[in-house]
Amino acid sequence: MKIVVDYDLCESNAICMGISPEVFEVRDDDLLYILQEHPDESLRDKMEEAVRRCPKQALSIEED
Amino acid sequence: MLDGLESLGPPRRIAVVGASVAGVCAAAELRRAGFEGDLLLLDRSPTAPADPPPLSKEHLAGTMSSGQAVARLWDRLDGIEVSLRLGTTATGLRIPFRGDAHAAAGGPVPPVDAAHDGRSIELDVLDADGSARTVVLDGVVIATGSSPRWPEGMAPTSRPSGVHVIRELADSVRLREDLEHGPRHVVVVGAGFIGAEVAATARAGGHEVTMVEAAPLPMSRAVGPLVGRWVADLHREQGVDVRLGVTVLDVEVDSGGALCAVVLSDGTRIDATVAVFGLGAAPELGWLNGSGLVVRDGVVCDETLSAAHGVVAAGDVARWQHRLFGEEMRVEHWENAIEQGEHAARRLLGRTEPFTSVPWFWSDQYGHKIQLAGRPRGDDQVQVIRGDPTSRRFCVAFRRGDRCTGVFGVDQPVPVVRARTKMASSLDWSDVWPSEGGEK
Numbered sequence: 101m102k103i104v105v106d107y108d109l110c111e112s113n114a115i116c117m118g119i120s121p122e123v124f125e126v127r128d129d130d131l132l133y134i135l136q137e138h139p140d141e142s143l144r145d146k147m148e149e150a151v152r153r154c155p156k157q158a159l160s161i162e163e164d
Numbered sequence: 165m166l167d168g169l170e171s172l173g174p175p176r177r178i179a180v181v182g183a184s185v186a187g188v189c190a191a192a193e194l195r196r197a198g199f200e201g202d203l204l205l206l207d208r209s210p211t212a213p214a215d216p217p218p219l220s221k222e223h224l225a226g227t228m229s230s231g232q233a234v235a236r237l238w239d240r241l242d243g244i245e246v247s248l249r250l251g252t253t254a255t256g257l258r259i260p261f262r263g264d265a266h267a268a269a270g271g272p273v274p275p276v277d278a279a280h281d282g283r284s285i286e287l288d289v290l291d292a293d294g295s296a297r298t299v300v301l302d303g304v305v306i307a308t309g310s311s312p313r314w315p316e317g318m319a320p321t322s323r324p325s326g327v328h329v330i331r332e333l334a335d336s337v338r339l340r341e342d343l344e345h346g347p348r349h350v351v352v353v354g355a356g357f358i359g360a361e362v363a364a365t366a367r368a369g370g371h372e373v374t375m376v377e378a379a380p381l382p383m384s385r386a387v388g389p390l391v392g393r394w395v396a397d398l399h400r401e402q403g404v405d406v407r408l409g410v411t412v413l414d415v416e417v418d419s420g421g422a423l424c425a426v427v428l429s430d431g432t433r434i435d436a437t438v439a440v441f442g443l444g445a446a447p448e449l450g451w452l453n454g455s456g457l458v459v460r461d462g463v464v465c466d467e468t469l470s471a472a473h474g475v476v477a478a479g480d481v482a483r484w485q486h487r488l489f490g491e492e493m494r495v496e497h498w499e500n501a502i503e504q505g506e507h508a509a510r511r512l513l514g515r516t517e518p519f520t521s522v523p524w525f526w527s528d529q530y531g532h533k534i535q536l537a538g539r540p541r542g543d544d545q546v547q548v549i550r551g552d553p554t555s556r557r558f559c560v561a562f563r564r565g566d567r568c569t570g571v572f573g574v575d576q577p578v579p580v581v582r583a584r585t586k587m588a589s590s591l592d593w594s595d596v597w598p599s600e601g602g603e604k
Contacts, residue, residue, distance in 0.1 A: 112533070152502060
């Protein structure tokens, strides 16, 4: 799977970072960085949770 | 506590009562978690409810359409098989083993209803066509949400034109229409987060705005005077006339039945054609009278969101015992509704973990991202963690004794999320802020 961020929507609320800091990192420049664009399948539940809980609905998962 | 009853087997017929955030998320999670039985999702609204957050933000500002605000919620049911009944109102509920709920809440155990078969749950509904019927179930998710409080003497059906609340899509549509007819003088009553967002959105839209708050500072009961002063200053800098320590005595209406002025308790009369009341919301509980559930400003649940065997509650209506904070809570935040809807769904399918998420919410005002995690009280000690509260980017933490009770940030998502993550395992101040000893 591939994590896709719609940066027009993303406001760096950092909820995703709270769910999965190994994949999502908001830095002091207030931008969201994706640390693993293709996270391991073992992280799928967390990725789906991050999609559901994003306040701006800026995240989506694309299948490889 | 209910172990003996779990042997009745997994539920086959579940109803989710309420199709806003908590209910929709519960329905979706039931299917994701493998529930294959009949799944009914009902809501008294005849049309699909919208996702609430944009209603005081993007939708009100006109940058998000009504369709988009609805889709933000209903996309969650993509690929989910559910019998949807819009325009159907739940009017009553009868549960088996009602003693359990009361025993869990420490209350007296009422007599078992002899007419009940002692196993199934009965839900009374009124369908859109006016016909009443009873649905027999073995699982119910209570997610009826809350309704806005109206000022005394006013109701949705007896309000002058120009008077608003913000709760549902129709409310936001109506207010948006009023604001589209050129610059208005808007009085926002109640400087809570909804009121503050409406004030910010109206101000950004070029309207003259007066914000009226009964307390000496906005939000001070929840977040203390330091943050309260910051909120008041933010709005004043943006040109909002902030009136603190006053209430609305009366509204004046012209001969056409439209609002023309708002009269305050200090005698001031403000000419205004739009007034928005943000006085909070009350949980929708009337339909649970006589259900046997314990109802006390919310459906009283145990730590797992279970209210009785086969009955769970989620979102604005759920009052549960938070194990980490050691207190009973009822939380009206959007993210809480998502997490509780999902948790309650899994609880109904037999999982028994406590619900211990640290409450979190965000607010957008004048381009600032405002976030609060935890459950502080206005009299907690406040410690600056980063930045300076006289600036526009800072983070403070709330402390009660040796505990961190909350963290508040303006354009500071990183310390807020880090603190929230730590708080999820321990509220000890030294665990959450190891380098911020401070005074005890």
